[in-house]
Amino acid sequence: MVLRDQRFDALFDKGDRVEVSPESARIMIQLADWISANNGMGLIIDYGADWTQGDTFRGIKSHRFANPLCSPGSMDLTADVDFSYLRFAAKDRAKCYGPIEQGSFLHSMGIQARLQQLLKSTADDKVQKDLVECYRRLTDVHSMGRVYKVLAVLPSSSTGAPVPFAQPTAVDPGNPTATDST
Template structure:
């Protein structure tokens, strides 16, 4: 199972009112762009060593996928596509109240993130008392800050993205026995002093008393207290400041039991062998996250990746790409990618999407008691409702 390198990061993009107001005034093509001269048939040729820009890469991929494009399409892409747009808006964005905040505890992963987002290696801040341990400027000119804790991120209207974050948080494991619930512990194997083994606590632990719900029907339960605390902080921030949160992760809706596992070199690995050399993970219990919001915000999902992407229009997008391309190899590549994302036996059923929103964001929200239950909602939130073409 392939895992992305920045799997344990939480991103919060803070959007102030001033940015929203400026966006309304600058949604069209700026006059300076319209006046820019381009090389035509009778103009002086550009230097053959011109840099390969992100827009050039985008256009080359587009042409390879769908064939030659018209001059009109070239102009439209070059002037309005977000790949260029953000580079051209660099000077404007520097003056706007928008910034990116990453919560990352791994020094190695923060280095990878910095190289990806800024294109350069960033040195850590020398001031150890500052909550910001690293900062830089993105390729689009947006300030980026790195933190170790969510509470260190400045408050404000924000959009939070947690991608494969919650499944890396530590869990407690519990087993139902004839004597009641017992916590699963890790001990030294008496038959092999250099190995570890799972054992059951001889009596109830404080965690057993606190985390097991009286209505629990499963015989084996995993609880992640850190996830509960974090989701409460996100819920409080969204309730107070607005914004939203999207959580994308491996998980279930309170129906799975033993999901604690380990990966090394993208292969399953015994969780108790060679600790520190493998990636430990446990599926996210989204029903637990929903409960821990305590009704402060509305929740949507979890939705399987297959359903979420279908609601986002992946089927229509695939057909357009296939119809506009006569390249057999490209057809095969597109179909294989679609199958990997949508096939229930691959990623289609394993990945889930879960959202937190202010109550007032949802349409038809007269009855507040039903807002935290996504199945009773009629929403207009992208990805969480059936796609309707108008």
């Protein structure tokens, strides 16, 4: 199993508190095997980091953080994803690219052009304002744009990185309707 790898011995000392999800490794191995066997592709999008962390386990109740050990069954439980752990689980089974920040990924995939199309499709000022606000929430570095990450999983036989992972995209975060010049 992934937890028995020597890299963990080098990363942590006795007494260190870290969060590890063996079930995540098992699922990632199955996903990597399926993707390689079927020439598929997968995207894993979630909040987290590209290293093993501790103390990210938390409860959310009524849209507020709460002690995850209080009121069992009455709140959502969550923890940050360790993308390095997922990549490690998939090694020798599939190729992984990233993670990259969600904002960069969405800009590389053309979110600005899509926003421009949607803005042109309506004259309603409230709808336009809502569209821009949603765009900002998804892409802004102070919101989901930096917190959420995207990891691509491709067959082990694939060549070349997917477009969003190949090169960075220049974006003017202050002007979501500006055309990307890169």
